[in-house]
Structures are given as structure tokens and as C-alpha cells.
Amino acid sequence: MKYLINILTIFIFIGSIQAETSEQRVYRSEFMFCDYNEGNNYQDVLTEQSSYKAFLEENGLEYNRLNLMPIWDNDAEYDYVMWGNWPNGEMQYKEWGAYMNDYPAWAAENGVETQTAGKCKNYVSMRNHRVFYTSTGTYDDRMFSDWRQCKLKPQANMAELKAVYAEMEQLARDNGVEGYAVHFFTPYRGFQDDLPYDFLMATIWFTSEARSDGVANWPEWNALMEESGLYEKRAKHVESCSGADTYQTDWVYSTIN
Secondary structure (H helix, E strand, O other), rough: OOHHHHHHOOOOOHHHHHOOOOOOOEEEEEEEEEOOOOOOOOOHHHHHHHHHHHHHHHHHOOEEEEEEEEOOOOOOOOOOOEEEEEEHHHHHHHHHHHHHHOOHHHHHHHOOOOOEEEEEEEEEEEEEEEEEHHHHHHHHEEEEEEEEEEOOOOOOOOOHHHHHHHHHHHHHHHOOOOEEEEEEEEEEOOOOOOOOOEEEEEEEOOHHHHHHHHHHHHHHHHHHHHHHHHHHHHOOOOEEOOOOEEEEEEEEEEEOO
């Protein structure tokens, strides 16, 4: 994921997801790529992050925070990634404005030390397309997520591709395949170079049991996808996707209604 992350340099709004087929809403996401400061560790990061939730709640701001740590990514050049989400673009700029203008004084008044646990190198924003969601209602505190870089074909249509994933979701629901989500991330702000991909695809497994079941039941699911013609439909739009880099995904907090 080195190239992916250096160019960048799942999300799952659990409270808003219904039992029916997901709505494929588009959210806003940010990613911050960080290393621990000397003498600090992941617990220090969590302690620092927890104070910001109080600031969000006091100011009526909607935002959630997840952290990503490499599991299987041999070329990662950072210790952790902070991943934040807003329900829409309006809240993105409202929260960022409050962070720039109001949070420093709030932190000083409340004795909160900021940016002491780690140093972040790059900040980017992406549009977060939720395209697939099935769940049993159970979520681990630390989840597996697989990330891939994907290229679209010249004639591809993103709306049609998302419709294919809605069909995939319904197929999964009809056959009891549950416990994960798929998100597409398209670049928005903070990117300076030409990208080697058109979108990132993240698969987030809500429990380790769901991830294990996904492996065990892969032959059956693969056969269903073949028989339904959904592989062929997807191939009309997607030229290629890279192999997966796997991350530990920690749900830290959410103030999203």
C-alpha cells in the first residue's frame, strides 16, 4: 500500500444504516498519515483523540474517527492512519472551521495537549461512496479492512458500477451472506500528482467471524457471482484492481446523528 498511501499520502456510519438494502449515500472522508512521536504509543493516540469527541459534542458537530494500522502491508511507511468522516460536505467545512478557529482556545481552557502523540505527514480528502452493506448487527472494536487501487475502463460509468454493487448486495442478502461493507473512495482535495488509480475500494469486515466465514464460503459466493452475471457486469466498468493491503480498523468514536 506504499504507493497508495503516499499518493493519498471504510465510512461505516453505523447509526444511519437501515436493515433494508443500503442507500449508497456519498459521504466525505479525510485521511491523515502519521508516525508516533518519540516515547509515545497507540494508547497515547487514543487518549489524545478522546478529548476531541468532547469538543465535537459541545459544539454540535457531526464527525467520526477511525484508525488504520497495517497488518499485511510490507511497504507501509507510517505507523498509523487517522480516518475521519462527515455526513456531508457542509459539515466537513463546518467542523474543519471549528477545529481551526475554536479548538485551540478550547483545548487550552480544558488542559488538552494537542498533536503530542504523533506527527502527521499528509492530509487528503476523498468522497466516500458506500456501495454495499450487509450486517448481523455485531461489530468488533477492531475490524479487518482490505484496500485496493482500481482503474476504470474508458467507457466506464460510476453510477452504473454502483448499481452493480447494489445488485451484489441484494444477492448477498438473499443468500445469507452478511457481515461486511464495500466503499469506493474518489479523490477530492489534497492530491498534487497524477494518480495511478481512479478510485480506492475498501472492504470492511465487521467481525473476525464474518471474515473467516467469507473465506470458508468463497467457493459458493464465487459461483453465485458467476451465475448471476455480476462479474461480467462489473468488468464492463473496472479495468483492474490491485491486490489487497490489509489493515486493522479501529472504531474510536462518532458524533453523527
